[in-house]
Amino acid sequence: MFTCANCEIIGCRKGDFEKAPANCPIKVEDVRESSREEYEKEEIKKFIDGTIKLEKEGQNRWTRVEETIQFCKIMGYKKIGVAFCLGLKKEAKIFVRMLREHGFEVSSVICKNGGIDKRALSISGDEGLRGVSCNPIGQAMLLNKEKTEFNITVGLCVGHDALFFKYAEAPTTVLLTKDRVLAHNPIGALNCTHRF
Numbered sequence: 001m002f003t004c005a006n007c008e009i010i011g012c013r014k015g016d017f018e019k020a021p022a023n024c025p026i027k028v029e030d031v032r033e034s035s036r037e038e039y040e041k042e043e044i045k046k047f048i049d050g051t052i053k054l055e056k057e058g059q060n061r062w063t064r065v066e067e068t069i070q071f072c073k074i075m076g077y078k079k080i081g082v083a084f085c086l087g088l089k090k091e092a093k094i095f096v097r098m099l100r101e102h103g104f105e106v107s108s109v110i111c112k113n114g115g116i117d118k119r120a121l122s123i124s125g126d127e128g129l130r131g132v133s134c135n136p137i138g139q140a141m142l143l144n145k146e147k148t149e150f151n152i153t154v155g156l157c158v159g160h161d162a163l164f165f166k167y168a169e170a171p172t173t174v175l176l177t178k179d180r181v182l183a184h185n186p187i188g189a190l191n192c193t194h195r196f
């Protein structure tokens, strides 16, 4: 088991593994080598290069919205997919408009696409289930059909987002994570809880 979250040495940050714990991931040589090999692929090289340019130009300067738009420009994408939640439709509409103003062709798909009754999908037999289910697999399939080059999610629910990532063919980034309690700012539940 890996325990990087509890490691206080963080030797990997400087390439110094002298004092690394016994279960340090660096010691898993096959993964280290095979992951390095993946970065030799042309498409991955281009992708990584894009993230380096983004970091160089925008770190501590651009908001996540700006970074996302700039990354799409750096990568030379023309067609973008936006998979959004009904609860964040207003924000999705603004973001899609911004993308279009920056010259992108945008295909946007709502979570409720398909109009599938929740009861038809549930195996719990819960009589209390009402309404239309979210359909993240449909969101991914529709954007696959549109041949989007890059997808952006806006507020998909926990779990639905995972299904979207599983089925989407184009690489996907997250613009916004849903947290209805904390104004969609999940880190608020973690900040200020450090124990000394």
Ligand code: SF4
Residues within 6 Å of the ligand: 003, 004, 005, 007, 008, 009, 010, 011, 012, 013, 020, 021, 023, 024, 025, 026
């Ligand atoms: S990779 Fe190794 S050195 Fe880096 S945080 Fe994980 S355990 Fe620590």
